Amino acid sequence: MTAGSAYAESQGIPFLGAFFAYEGPHRNEGYEWTYSPFPKSRDVARSTRGLLELIPEGERPTNVGLWEPNSGWGEEQADYWEETLSDAGYDVVLRETFSLGSQDFSTLISQSESEDVEVLLSTPTPPGGITAVNQMQSNNWAPDVLKFVRAADPTAWWSALGDTGAYACMCPGWVPGLTGGGNEQLWSAYESEYGLEDGELIRTPVGGAYNVAQTALQAIEGADSVQPSALQETLRSETFETVIGSFGFENNGLPAEGDLTAPTGQWWEGNQHTVYPETDGRGAMDFQYPIPAWSER
Incomplete structure (x- = not known):
C-alpha cells in the first residue's frame, strides 16, 4: 500500500488501499489522497x-x-x-x-x-x-x-x-458470515461467476476487494465526477456502505474512529x-x- 500511496500523493489522485491495518503512515506521512476502507489497529x-x-x-x-x-x-x-x-x-x-x-x-x-x-x-x-x-x-x-x-x-x-x-x-x-452492505449480492455474483464446492466459502480477500470496489463506485457516484478534487471531497464528507460496514473517512484517510467493527474470523x-x-x-x-x-x- 505504501508504494501506491507514494504515487497517489505525488500525483494528487485518490488512492483506495485495503489489507493494511497500520495507522502510523496515515498519521505521520501527511496523507491527503490516500484512503483506507479497512479496519485499522x-x-x-x-x-x-x-x-x-x-x-x-x-x-x-x-x-x-x-x-x-x-x-x-x-x-x-x-x-x-x-x-x-x-x-x-x-x-x-x-x-x-x-x-x-x-x-x-x-x-x-x-x-x-x-x-x-x-x-x-x-x-x-x-x-x-x-x-x-x-x-x-x-x-x-x-x-x-x-x-x-x-x-x-x-x-x-x-x-x-x-x-x-x-x-x-x-x-x-x-470474513464469511457478515450481513448487509451488499454481502448478499457478493455471494450471488461470486457463485454465478466461479461457483462453490459443497461446504466451500468465499475466501476473505474477495470480500475485502469487493469492499474497495464498492467504495470507489460510491465515491464516483457521489461526486458525479472523476475529477480528483471532487472525489477527494466526497471521500472526506460522505458515508460509505460496503460489505465490511458503514463508515466515513478522516481527512488523513483513516476510517472514522468507531465506525468499523473489525470482524474476527x-x-x-x-x-x-x-x-x-x-x-x-x-x-x-x-x-x-x-x-x-x-x-x-
Whole structure:
C-alpha cells in the first residue's frame, strides 16, 4: 500500500488501499489522497475485546500475552491491545518483542507458559505464525485463545497446518458470515461467476476487494465526477456502505474512529468463519473456545 500511496500523493489522485491495518503512515506521512476502507489497529483491538466478551464472565480468561514483532505496526497493535484490554480489566502478563523472520519461538512459548498466558495475541508473518504453532505443538502448550492477525489471514495457514491450525482467530477485514452492505449480492455474483464446492466459502480477500470496489463506485457516484478534487471531497464528507460496514473517512484517510467493527474470523474445518460480531450470515458460527490440549485434539 505504501508504494501506491507514494504515487497517489505525488500525483494528487485518490488512492483506495485495503489489507493494511497500520495507522502510523496515515498519521505521520501527511496523507491527503490516500484512503483506507479497512479496519485499522484500533478497530482490531476493540474487536478482540468484543470477542472475549462472548465468553461467559465466569469462564472468561484474564491473562493476556502479547508477542510483539519488532516493526512499527507490531508496536502500534500491541499498544492498542494493551490499552484496550487493560482498560477492560484484563491483565497483560507478558509483552515480549521478537524479530520478524524468527524461526525459533521456544523462548516465547516457555515465557507464555510460565506466565500462565490464556489469550495470546500477535501480528506475525504467515511463515512465522505457522512455525510458532508447530512449535507450540512440539512443546505441548497452547493458549485458550489464539489470535494471529496477518499470519492466520491467508489460506496458506490451513494449507500448511490443516487441523493443527484450527481455532486460530484473525482480522482479515472481511470474513464469511457478515450481513448487509451488499454481502448478499457478493455471494450471488461470486457463485454465478466461479461457483462453490459443497461446504466451500468465499475466501476473505474477495470480500475485502469487493469492499474497495464498492467504495470507489460510491465515491464516483457521489461526486458525479472523476475529477480528483471532487472525489477527494466526497471521500472526506460522505458515508460509505460496503460489505465490511458503514463508515466515513478522516481527512488523513483513516476510517472514522468507531465506525468499523473489525470482524474476527476463526479457522474451522478448512474455512474462515465470522465469530465476532455475532451474525446469522452464511459462514457465521459460534466462537470455538477454549482451544483444547493437543492430546485432546
